[in-house]
Amino acid sequence: MVFDRRVHVTSPAFSFENGAELEDVLAPVRNAAGTAGAQLPFVPSMTHRVLAHIENRGLDLADDVLMTPTDVFTSAERFAADRQMMQRTPHVVAWGGEIAEPGDYTTKDVMGTPVLLLRDKDCNARAFVNVCAHRGAQVASGCGRATRFTCPYHAWSYDTNGRLASLPSRHMFDGVDLSELGLRPLPVSEQAGLIVVALDPSVSVDGFLDDAEDLDSFGFDQYAHAQSAELHLRANWKLAVDVNFEGYHFPFLHKDTLAPIVTNNSVFDTFGMHCRWAFPFRNIEELRKIPEQDWPERFSGSVVYGIFPSCIVVESPVSTLMLRVYPGESPGTCVVHMVGGSLHPMKNDDDRLLAQAGFDGATAVLRDEDFPAAEACQRGAENGLENIILGRAEPLVQHLHREWDSAVERLKPSA
Numbered sequence: 001m002v003f004d005r006r007v008h009v010t011s012p013a014f015s016f017e018n019g020a021e022l023e024d025v026l027a028p029v030r031n032a033a034g035t036a037g038a039q040l041p042f043v044p045s046m047t048h049r050v051l052a053h054i055e056n057r058g059l060d061l062a063d064d065v066l067m068t069p070t071d072v073f074t075s076a077e078r079f080a081a082d083r084q085m086m087q088r089t090p091h092v093v094a095w096g097g098e099i100a101e102p103g104d105y106t107t108k109d110v111m112g113t114p115v116l117l118l119r120d121k122d123c124n125a126r127a128f129v130n131v132c133a134h135r136g137a138q139v140a141s142g143c144g145r146a147t148r149f150t151c152p153y154h155a156w157s158y159d160t161n162g163r164l165a166s167l168p169s170r171h172m173f174d175g176v177d178l179s180e181l182g183l184r185p186l187p188v189s190e191q192a193g194l195i196v197v198a199l200d201p202s203v204s205v206d207g208f209l210d211d212a213e214d215l216d217s218f219g220f221d222q223y224a225h226a227q228s229a230e231l232h233l234r235a236n237w238k239l240a241v242d243v244n245f246e247g248y249h250f251p252f253l254h255k256d257t258l259a260p261i262v263t264n265n266s267v268f269d270t271f272g273m274h275c276r277w278a279f280p281f282r283n284i285e286e287l288r289k290i291p292e293q294d295w296p297e298r299f300s301g302s303v304v305y306g307i308f309p310s311c312i313v314v315e316s317p318v319s320t321l322m323l324r325v326y327p328g329e330s331p332g333t334c335v336v337h338m339v340g341g342s343l344h345p346m347k348n349d350d351d352r353l354l355a356q357a358g359f360d361g362a363t364a365v366l367r368d369e370d371f372p373a374a375e376a377c378q379r380g381a382e383n384g385l386e387n388i389i390l391g392r393a394e395p396l397v398q399h400l401h402r403e404w405d406s407a408v409e410r411l412k413p414s415a
């Protein structure tokens with residue numbers, strides 16, 4: 001297991017008492033964001049849909065109820081099939097802004113594979129397996145700027161094309177064609193400002209996000225890494241994704257945290273395999289008094305993208321968070337990589353404080369409320385519950401399970 005050295009979950013107890021803390025954070029941003037004419041393209045229609053739901057006490061619903069057998073969370077065969085499916089699927093792993101400039105690099109764990117991402121001198125994103133050709137140690141860690149990557153073990157050194165550029169005591173390797181050695185490249189592309197990679201060299205990453213309209217309006221190529229954390233859960237990876245895509249639980253699980261400031265008058269859209277869910281802050285109703293062209297550029301609430309198979313991008317007016325959820329070592333475990341970002345390169349302490357507040361708030365709710373619920377459901381699945389029942393107010397959880405099931409079927413290795 002590779003541990004991210006940047007891990008530092010910094011929030012102690014987090015509370016939204018009377019919504020005061022979040023409001024304090026939001027106020028300056030709301031004002032700053034209230035630029036006429038700069039709205040993200042989907043904001044007006046999304047806002048109108050939500051305001052109509054508030055008026056009717058409604059939300060976007062699924063057509064029907066879906067029963068899903070719990071062995072998708074517990075069976076060894078399904079677990080193996082999930083892993084195979086995810087090995088054959090592209091993954092969004094970073095914001096393009098994490099490697100904004102030529103020479104920038106960052107490292108990621110993708111389903112247990114150490115991956116090095118970098119931007120080469122021609123400004124192209126490159127991805128390599130972060131494994132030294134000598135004896136396998138990781139040649140880079142964390143993030144930064146570099147033109148060479150020198151393995152900490154015996155100092156074999158690689159250039160930004162992944163080629164082995166130098167090594168100590170070269171004559172000790174007589175007979176080995178060193179010119180053939182280097183870091184193994186992975187399929188990579190940049191779409192909508194997001195870095196997409198695949199672990200299997202035969203998988204095409206092109207066009208992976210073509211269906212996900214509006215994703216490119218966020219400017220992910222400008223987003224900066226602020227901080228990150230890695231959580232190991234005793235829950236199947238799908239349960240850890242599911243908790244992010246319905247608000248039916250808001251008044252109960254988040255009674256004292258989210259519920260005072262948001263409502264479940266939510267809307268959803270699907271984009272092929274991908275999806276988007278959005279729910280409003282309670283004070284979105286104040287926009288009724290303001291002409292549409294003066295609405296803030298960002299939706300007054302949370303916009304949550306589900307990028308197949310298990311990347312979750314959470315956008316609010318003040319914060320941005322990327323979660324990547326991967327299977328753990330058994331059906332009942334998973335790993336969640338959480339990265340908190342800044343909507344633009346961080347220049348001063350205010351930028352850093354804002355990024356930290358957004359990250360601390362979101363991660364505290366997930367860590368202390370949502371993910372324990374996922375673990376509780378895993379215990380249920382392992383102790384006699386045969387089906388989960390996804391009601392009409394859980395439409396995107398239904399969508400996620402349908403898409404996972406069909407991808408597992410489609411990408412099964414031929415016998």
Ligand code: FES
Binds near residue numbers: 134136156
């Ligand atoms: S393992 Fe990298 S130089 Fe030896």
Ligand SMILES: [Fe+2]
Binds near residue numbers: 244249253254370
């Ligand atoms: Fe939740």
